[in-house]
Amino acid sequence: MVNRPVRQRSVEQIIAALDSAYHATGIEEIGLLSLSSSDHTQIKSLVEAINQKYQDDNVNISLPSLRIETFSLDLMDMLQGKRHGGFTLAPEAGTERMRNAINKPISPTQLLDTVSAIFNRGWQTIKLYFMIGQPGETEEDIEGIIALCLDALKLGRTIIGHKAKLHVSIGTLVPKPHTPFQWVATDSIEHISEKQDRIKRALKKSGIKLMLTDPQATMLEAWLSRGDRRIGAVIFAAWKRGAKFDAWQDQYNYQTWLQAFDDRSIDPNHYAHRIRDIDEVLPWDHIDSGVKKKFLVKEYQNSLDGITRQDCSHQCSACGIQSTYLELIDGGEKISWKCPPMVKNRSPHMVG
Numbered sequence: 001m002v003n004r005p006v007r008q009r010s011v012e013q014i015i016a017a018l019d020s021a022y023h024a025t026g027i028e029e030i031g032l033l034s035l036s037s038s039d040h041t042q043i044k045s046l047v048e049a050i051n052q053k054y055q056d057d058n059v060n061i062s063l064p065s066l067r068i069e070t071f072s073l074d075l076m077d078m079l080q081g082k083r084h085g086g087f088t089l090a091p092e093a094g095t096e097r098m099r100n101a102i103n104k105p106i107s108p109t110q111l112l113d114t115v116s117a118i119f120n121r122g123w124q125t126i127k128l129y130f131m132i133g134q135p136g137e138t139e140e141d142i143e144g145i146i147a148l149c150l151d152a153l154k155l156g157r158t159i160i161g162h163k164a165k166l167h168v169s170i171g172t173l174v175p176k177p178h179t180p181f182q183w184v185a186t187d188s189i190e191h192i193s194e195k196q197d198r199i200k201r202a203l204k205k206s207g208i209k210l211m212l213t214d215p216q217a218t219m220l221e222a223w224l225s226r227g228d229r230r231i232g233a234v235i236f237a238a239w240k241r242g243a244k245f246d247a248w249q250d251q252y253n254y255q256t257w258l259q260a261f262d263d264r265s266i267d268p269n270h271y272a273h274r275i276r277d278i279d280e281v282l283p284w285d286h287i288d289s290g291v292k293k294k295f296l297v298k299e300y301q302n303s304l305d306g307i308t309r310q311d312c313s314h315q316c317s318a319c320g321i322q323s324t325y326l327e328l329i330d331g332g333e334k335i336s337w338k339c340p341p342m343v344k345n346r347s348p349h350m351v352g
Contacts, residue, residue: 002289005339029060037063086125094144119159127167133187146202167209172218177284180299183276186222189215216254222272228283237263292320
């Protein structure tokens with residue numbers, strides 16, 4: 001949400017950046033990083049240009065985090081002949097119901113057809129990314145993650161035998177400010193651990209490489225990202241107790257942070273596990289990302305109702321970005337946004 005509007009670099013800009021990095025580092029792998037690499041409107045031209053430029057250099061091209069519903073078989077064919085790395089696909093949730101709730105409507109058939117196409121084209125490793133702790137999650141959603149992983153590996157082994165490898169990364173949702181889930185609670189450590197243990201037991205003998213997020217690290221993320229100004233005093237208290245390099249797993253001490261909260265007589269659950277009321281004034285409401293709060297409320301309600309909204313690059317969903325910058329746009333500034341025009345029958349003050 002906060003990275004709206006949709007923007008992209010040109011093929012020429014990307015090639016220039018790649019060339020500079022390649023000659024400065026000597027690293028022989030190019031990763032086209034994006035929330036969804038295949039959403040770039042010139043992705044095929046870009047891959048063609050990279051293939052042509054580095055055709056004699058044995059450079060590996062990777063496209064992490066591809067959106068399954070826009071994934072192109074042509075794109076896979078264009079990457080053949082390079083050293084095969086792996087593909088990362090992000091189903092996000094284990095069931096179609098939950099994927100609809102997070103506005104990522106992907107059917108199991110779509111996912112498995114994509115997995116089949118990747119293995120059939122010679123790739124040996126696929127990484128699947130899921131998120132647990134999403135609003136409304138049930139036991140069925142956890143079982144759905146397990147079933148999808150086992151089905152994907154079985155499919156790969158049917159196609160290329162035991163060369164097929166599946167890496168599964170499972171994160172935990174921390175509802176972030178300025179998103180439709182900013183009002184919901186972060187899952188508890190106990191529930192996260194139970195879900196992770198269930199998945200580990202089910203996949204233990206499958207040969208799947210499983211990566212899980214530390215539930216205690218999830219709590220730190222929730223405290224820091226959803227806090228108000230009082231969290232500053234907690235951070236200072238934690239620092240005085242020795243907290244300095246908490247992003248390093250061996251340096252993070254959960255108890256240090258709990259003691260820091262206690263030092264300031266603040267309940268950490270107030271930030272992590274409390275459901276916010278829609279009408280509550282949130283600590284970050286004074287920060288304007290351009291996306292209107294009433295749009296986030298509508299998206300949150302859509303999630304509860306299982307209503308999906310199409311990609312806004314095809315039709316403006318009136319999130320507020322264009323009306324926020326209307327004066328800039330009307331002023332003739334050259335803006336390389338990919339937003340389609342706003343709906344004509346709405347006045348600017350109604351947009352968003």
